[in-house]
Amino acid sequence: MRQWVLFALLLVAASAHSQSATGVDKRRSGADFMAASTQAMQKDDTLNPGMLWVKDGEALWQKPTGQSQKSCASCHTPSSMKGVASRYPDFDDVLKRPITLSQRINQCRQKHQQTDPLRAESQDLLSLESFVAHQSRGMPVAPPDDKRLDTFRERGQQRYTQRMGQLNLSCAHCHDSNAGGRLGSSQIPQAHPTGYPVYRLEWQSLGSLQRRxxxxxxxxxxxxxxxxxxxxxxxxxxxxxxxxxxxxxxxGVRP
Known part of the structure; x- marks a missing residue:
C-alpha cells in the first residue's frame, strides 16, 4: 500500500513537471474570476464606469494649469503615452528609487506646470492616471529590466510572502496558495494588477492599486x-x- 501511495505521489509530481515544461501560462486576470455580467461591463466602454474617469482625464490632459499655464498636451501627445503605464513603477534618476505612475504625474505637475501635487485617490489624479494607462490597454505589462530596481524588487517579493496583521497572513497565502478558492461570497483572484486604476462595484468608485x-x-x-x-x-x-x-x-472593473 505504501508503495502505491509513493507511486501516486510520483505521478502527480511528474504531471506537474510536465505541465510546467509545456510552458502553459496558468496566470489569469482578475477579470477571469468575475461573473459574466461584470466581465461584459468591463469589455463594453459604454457600460464600463471607469471610462468616465478616462474621459475626465482626457479633458484634464488638455487643460493649462499652474504658473506655467502648460497642459500635459503641451509636452506629450496621447499616442506618446502608449506603453508608458505598462512600465511602472519605474526608477527615478533624481530620487534614486522607484516611483509609481501617479507619483510621476505629480512630479510633472510640480516641475513643469509649477503647481501643487494632487492628493492621493483624488478625482483628478485618478482621472489623469486612468487616461494615461488607458493608452496602454491591450499592451503587455513590461516592468523595466533595470538592475537598479533589483533591491527594491527583492524587498517587494519578501513583503508579498511576509505574514502580517493579527490574522498572521501574507499576500501569498490568499493569492498563490488559495487563488480560485472563495472568501465569503467572492472568488479569490491571483492578484495581477492588470486593470488599475479599477472601478470596484464594492467601492462604487474608481481606485488605485495602493487603495486595494x-x-x-x-x-x-x-x-x-x-x-x-x-x-x-x-x-x-x-x-x-x-x-x-x-x-x-x-x-478594469472588479466586484
Missing part, C-alpha cells in the same frame, strides 16, 4: 502603509514582475 493593497492590509488586521509609502511601491514592483507579459486592461 491598503484594503487587504486592513482585511488581515494590519496597519496599512500610507499612500505613496516606499513599502507599497516595492510591493507594486513585485506584482508587476508577476504580471509580466499579461495585458493591460485599464480601466
Amino acid at each position: 493593497l491598503r484594503n487587504c492590509m486592513s482585511g488581515v488586521r494590519a496597519e496599512p502603509f500610507a499612500y505613496g509609502a516606499q513599502e507599497l511601491v516595492e510591493l507594486e514592483l513585485h506584482l508587476a514582475v508577476r504580471a509580466k507579459g499579461m495585458l493591460v486592461e485599464t480601466p
